[in-house]
Amino acid sequence: MYEDRLSPRELEIARAYALGDTYHRIAERLCIAPSTVRTHLAAIYRKLEVSSKLELHKMLDGATPNRKSQSEQAEIISELALSLEEAISRERALSEVLRIISGSEGRINEVIAALLGYALELCDAEFGLLLEYKAQKGFRASHTKGIPRAFHEWWVEKGDYQPNPQTAIGRVEADHDVVNILDVRAEELFQTDDPLRYATATLGGARSFTAIPMLAGKRLIGAFTIYRQQLRPFDEKTVQLARMFADQSVIAIENARMMSELRTTIEQPDRHSTVV
Structure with a gap:
């Protein structure tokens, strides 16, 4: 189950984002920076092995995720790693x-x-x-x-x-x-x-x-x-x-x-x- 892979805060952010909330709305509600929301989402995508909001929404609704090839998985991981580094850098600057x-x-x-x-x-x-x-x-x-x-x-x-x-x-x-x-x-x-x-x-x-x-x-x-x-x-x-x-x-x-x-x-x- 996906609940076992996410912290309570990550679950809250994942559900809000999958339902259409923006970084800013989630940030305002949780009293954190929008860049922190993005950092959490990068971790969520990595843990759940999803690569889009649509995939995230389907998984939270109980769908079984599609198995990805090794090359697809490597591409997603590299993109998430870069995104996470960017988010951390921006969070540090702010x-x-x-x-x-x-x-x-x-x-x-x-x-x-x-x-x-x-x-x-x-x-x-x-x-x-x-x-x-x-x-x-x-x-x-x-x-x-x-x-x-x-x-x-x-x-x-x-x-x-x-x-x-x-x-x-x-x-x-x-x-x-x-x-x-x-x-x-x-x-x-x-x-x-x-x-x-x-x-x-x-x-x-x-x-x-x-x-x-x-x-x-x-x-x-x-x-x-x-x-x-x-x-x-x-x-x-x-x-x-x-x-x-x-x-x-x-x-x-x-x-x-x-x-x-x-x-x-x-x-x-x-x-x-x-x-x-």
Whole structure:
């Protein structure tokens, strides 16, 4: 019986998933991360030797599983192993945000640099920027990682930058939503003289690109912009996880800012004190 092969938590997740619940709904109900749900499902698939939600549903309904050939079984095992490793890696990156939040002590620059590094790890990318946003001023590249020197210097020279509404961060500013571009050179904007798109594609060498907003409630405070120099688009799963990471990162940044302000207040001498 399949019940003997699964823990009570795995049984609960397996039944919910087989009945159509999403990772997020299961996670909310069980108070765990969606990536943890996926980790459990990878283990469930491995233990029950199933390779799809349909097979899982049939087994939970009492059907006898079809016997698979050795090659099919090896293929499933290898895929599950890779999926499990990916899930563990993403779970580690997301949990790292919580560690950064608890240990920031107001070191805002260290927090932002660490968050950008983990965002790149999460998205399997080498090049990225964390752009801070202020209304009426635009975006400023507060931190960069891995980008070519010429592209970094372009952002330093620009300082606060108001983007064209057709650029990725221009769309983020307007819609507060993720922008995922398969190929920055294939868009019509690349054929114009837009300075940001030129800098991104030519100085930065970007091809596949995603911009993920950082929102404090409904207020835009910044964006992760992450890219690959190869034509290798970011899939929907990666972008969804990156957005979850960005939401958690806002908490880390806001917490570090409050700690920094509190520290500054405490360290300032009492202006009203008098020397006796």
